[in-house]
Amino acid sequence: MSTLTAVLYGALVVYLGGWFLGQWTGNFSLLLFLLSVVTLGYWLAERYRYRPARQAAAAALEQQDTARRADLARQGIDKVDGDVAAAKEKLLAQPWWLDWTAGLFPVIVVIFLLRSFLFEPFKIPSGSMIPTLLVGDLILVNKFHYGIRLPVLNTKIIPNHDPVRGDVVVFRYPVDPRVDYIKRVVGVPGDEIRYVNQKLYVNGQPVPVKALGDFYNEDRLRYAQMFAETFGEQEHRILVDPQRPAFYGPEPKTFPMHENCQYSAEGVTCKVPAGHYFMMGDNRDDSQDSRFWGFVPDENIVGRAFFVWMNLGDLGRIGSFH
Known part of the structure; x- marks a missing residue:
């Protein structure tokens, strides 16, 4: 998905660059509509697939750490090195390709709606x-x-x-x-x-x-x-x-x-x-x-x-x- 996102951003840069340089006439309404649809797809994927998968992986890591500590405690070892907090935080972090797509969806859709129905x-x-x-x-x-x-x-x-x-x-x-x-x-x-x-x-x-x-x-x-x-x-x-x-x-x-x-x-x-x-x-x-x-x-x-x-x-x- 990161490769696909990079390709989409590359196409956007080419489109905006050609528009700015006068190579073709842009359609900002259509562009905002397409950006809203694409980022909506990423937002839905993040909400119902990628974020639950990251949360499940973080929960599994925490369960493994808890089980390890419990097993060591039964062996009489109370002091255990290592803290999974940093690893858990890394697992939960949103990758860049979702941050720059799903993360932008609310902003883009608000701009699209305001521009389409209220003021432009x-x-x-x-x-x-x-x-x-x-x-x-x-x-x-x-x-x-x-x-x-x-x-x-x-x-x-x-x-x-x-x-x-x-x-x-x-x-x-x-x-x-x-x-x-x-x-x-x-x-x-x-x-x-x-x-x-x-x-x-x-x-x-x-x-x-x-x-x-x-x-x-x-x-x-x-x-x-x-x-x-x-x-x-x-x-x-x-x-x-x-x-x-x-x-x-x-x-x-x-x-x-x-x-x-x-x-x-x-x-x-x-x-x-x-x-x-x-x-x-x-x-x-x-x-x-x-x-x-x-x-x-x-x-x-x-x-x-x-x-x-x-x-x-x-x-x-x-x-x-x-």
């Missing part, structure tokens, strides 16, 4: 959500707000709230579901979304905005105009760069249900299909979002982002956001 941490990798979220922000995502989903499969088994306009949502990128994206919901099923001349319209009505002055975008080392945008009673901030007019390219769009969208030199108009959402980044002129790759199906939703728990470059970033 993410790191912001790009500037598409500036000024709401900055590169390097470490955020928490509420996994149960939109319903309870099965781990790995992401199948909803208990519904809860539906995403609403203005929510900041983590989802599986429709083009490559192995990759997680974060954007803001601007369109829900049935909405008509227009984004023309850097202005957003929902069902024919302009989304209210209020100018807030310039914002220095450290990601791009330039200033951009910042606005307060409002969905219902929720206000959030967006960036618009008038020096970067909208350009969606002449090539035909081929994402699923692309026929629901019409493109022009000024922008795009889309009808959001049932069971799908239209997502946009708050950094409107520096965001690859639903304008370019289409709608996000409900089954791709991971959870609602709501809290920055750390930014190593700016501790003042810690807190909730809209």
